[in-house]
Amino acid sequence: MSNFTNDAFGAGHDHIFLGAAHADNERRTWMVIALCSAMMVAEIVGGSLFGSLALVADGLHMSTHAGAMLIAALAYTYARRHATDSRFVFGTGKLGDLAGFTSAIVLAMIALLIGYEAVSRFFSPVPIHFGQAIPIAVVGLLVNLASVWLLSGDHHGHSHGHSHGHSHGHGHEGEHGHDDEVQRVFGTAGVFAVSIFEDGVPPVFRITPETANSKLTSDSVSVVTIRPDGTRQTFAFAERNGYLESKEDIPEPHAFRAVVRLPDGEHEIEFEEHDHGHDDAHDAASRDHNIRAAYVHVIADAAVSVLAIIGLVLARAFGWLWMDPLAGVVGALVIANWSWGLMRDTGGILLDMNPDRRMAENVRHVIEDNGDTVLDLHLWRVGPGHMSAIVSVVTHEAQRNPDFYHAALKRFRGLSHVTVEINPTRAAAY
Structure with a gap:
């Protein structure tokens, strides 16, 4: 006998699973495209009018920059417009991951092209027009920095409304995180750490033995909280892998006296409320890989610009012409590394790997x-x-x-x- 249902809660039956910052990230991405497009037109027109081949070349490079941003922007727009389309069984929330995976492939190709060009210049050096190349590299860096600033509002993918909370002792099983949120109880059975822990769920108590051969059973332990207004709440515990965890959640605020009942008697401890930042435990589950891909692209371009400026300045000052291609090789390796990380993370999501x-x-x-x-x-x-x-x-x-x-x-x-x-x-x- 079986009872089957596919009822959902949270996002409701409309299956809209877009990131909380989706609209803001979409707007930021289109702004970067506008900036790059304007710079592209200015460089190509200016280079054509003043006969600067280097300026035209950088303008064409800026067009590839805008094209990469276009992948992210179109993904945001399409996902938003089709968010309620019933043909997408689980919504369009993963379209950003698909765009991120595509951008990772583009970045990998760019890394290969830069690396190939740099290595070829080691064997066949070409004359460098420093007077034109250095100012263009500086202008390119400024555009990239402006793009980074525009995209930096949510590039880590903090899903506002989903990832906020208190970081009460984040860590792996048995770890407590911040020492000021861990109280220790000394009993005849040993020393036990009592902490408030939150990792994807509302805060709970954890009791962990800190001395050898110390062990507690769930039926021999309880915690009673006593708040300033006299309110009391009793917490029962369940056995985990090497520690006990309360079955009930701990309501806010976390300022109270706690009576820990162990087999040898009662032990009183006190917790104080602390200011906490964002809950980063679920970065992998809440990160917006589409905006991350756009951010990685502009950061990579900025890094290449910095390396190019350094290489060009040293080449002009000391005659080290090999510094320019060396900077290209380093830049290619950095971009390849970022591309692989992005490809690995987005590929796992596209294959329905559990990120949490x-x-x-x-x-x-x-x-x-x-x-x-x-x-x-x-x-x-x-x-x-x-x-x-x-x-x-x-x-x-x-x-x-x-x-x-x-x-x-x-x-x-x-x-x-x-x-x-x-x-x-x-x-x-x-």
């Missing part, structure tokens, strides 16, 4: 802490800051329907679409 294994682990814990068993679990990214999940559950409770699991999983920020398959046991079915 910790969230998958936490989803499994939430369901199994309620006494059920997870038969199958798949998580993948459908857009910047949006994850989708398919969960197959075995339950002994006949009254548990898909809404029960949707409510339990609403705690996960960025989990925008959930499909639940319920498999009641024979006892539950009757």
Whole structure:
């Protein structure tokens, strides 16, 4: 007997999984295209009027720069206009990753061309017109810096509305992060670190043994918080891999006394509220790779301009003509490295690789802490800051329907679409 549903929460049934900064990034990208296009026209017209072949060549180079930006801009525009198109089963949120992958290939080709040209100049040096080349390189650098400034508002892909929160002890299992948010309890069974932890879910307590052979069971531990207004809340715990984690979330603010009940008695500690920045634990899941690709392109171009200026200045000052092609080789290697990183990240998303294994682990814990068993679990990214999940559950409770699991999983920020398959046991079915 099976109960299957594909009801979603978070983004709703319209399947709009665009990044929270989609409109702003689209606007920024078109602004960079306008800047590069204006510079391109000025250089080509000016070079033609004044007979400067170098200026015309740089203008043509600027056209490739604008073309690369056009990939990102068109992806934003198309994704926005077709966000509600039912033909896209999971929306158009991954179109930016496709554009980012395409841009990564373009960057790789540019790296190869620069590297080939640089190596050929080692063996066949060409005369350099320093009077023209250096000013053009400086102008190109200024345009690239302006482009970097225009794109830098959200190039890391912080998905506002999905990635904000408190960084209470981010890290791997058992790590506590900031020492000022970890309190230690000294009991007869050993020393235990009590921390407030958040990694993709609302804050929870974690209790981790810090001495050898120290071990606690979930039924022998509880925490009672006492807030300044006298409000009390009791937290039960579940056993994890080497530590205990509270089943209940910790409400804001995180300023309270906490009574930790261990087998040897009660221990009182105190937590103070701290100012916290962005939650970066889910950068991989929330990063906008389209704006990242555009940003990497202009940064790469700026880096090449800087290396070119250095090479040209040294070549003119000391007669080191080999410095110019050497700068080209270094620039090609830098661009190739950035291209590979972008290709790897976007390719993984296009192949539905799970970018947030910790969230998958936490989803499994939430369901199994309620006494059920997870038969199958798949998580993948459908857009910047949006994850989708398919969960197959075995339950002994006949009254548990898909809404029960949707409510339990609403705690996960960025989990925008959930499909639940319920498999009641024979006892539950009757």
